[in-house]
Amino acid sequence: MALQNKLGITDSAELAREEERISKKKAVELYDKALLDGLEAGKFSALAFIHKYLFEEIYDFAGVVRDVNIAKGGFRFAPVMYLDSALENVSNMKQSTFDEIIEKYIEMNICHPFREGNGRATRIWLDLILKKELGKVIDWSKVDKEDYLLAMERSPIRDIEIKHILKNALTDQINDRELYMKGIDNSYHYEGYTAFKAEEL
Secondary structure, three states: OOOOOOOOOOOHHHHHHHHHHHHHHHHHHHHHOOOOOOOOOOOHHHHHHHHHHHHOOOOOOOOOOOOOEEEEOOEEOOOHHHHHHHHHHHHOOOOOOHHHHHHHHHHHHHHOOOOOOHHHHHHHHHHHHHHHHHOOEEOHHHOOHHHHHHHHHHOOOOOHHHHHHHHOOEEOOOOOHHHHHHOOOHHHOOOOEEEEOHHHO
């Protein structure tokens, strides 16, 4: 079953294709209109703006903190009842060094604040922080998708792998639109979310 959407699509594969097409078009607009430049890098408000812009043509919940608990495989993301305080904590985390920035990115991934589209929005958010603080971004074409997803799954208990993978992909080509768009690649995001009620925790 496809997530409820504004497009009236009921087939999940068709929805995934349309979601990728529309979100990539919107990501280009974000870049070309310099809409990212006015955002406060590292704050949840910046991530919410990015998510809303990417997905507002598709989902009513674009940019809105989820009201269901979600899991991927055996990993349950931050429970709804703690989500607001967790997001505030992540917003206030330090971000002056590479390690601090990636630790912040990991914590935002654990929050997974939206019902869908977290990965794509959060990778733009990550590059925004790296660009502001270090004058670098990730060259996502140098990041193996399987290695990345496995390292992200392990990152809450062991972050050395994801730090290694992302550090090796750093570049100072911060104004390269093609590099920016690599992070929106659909195949980097988690599939197969399970939603469940609070009493199932």
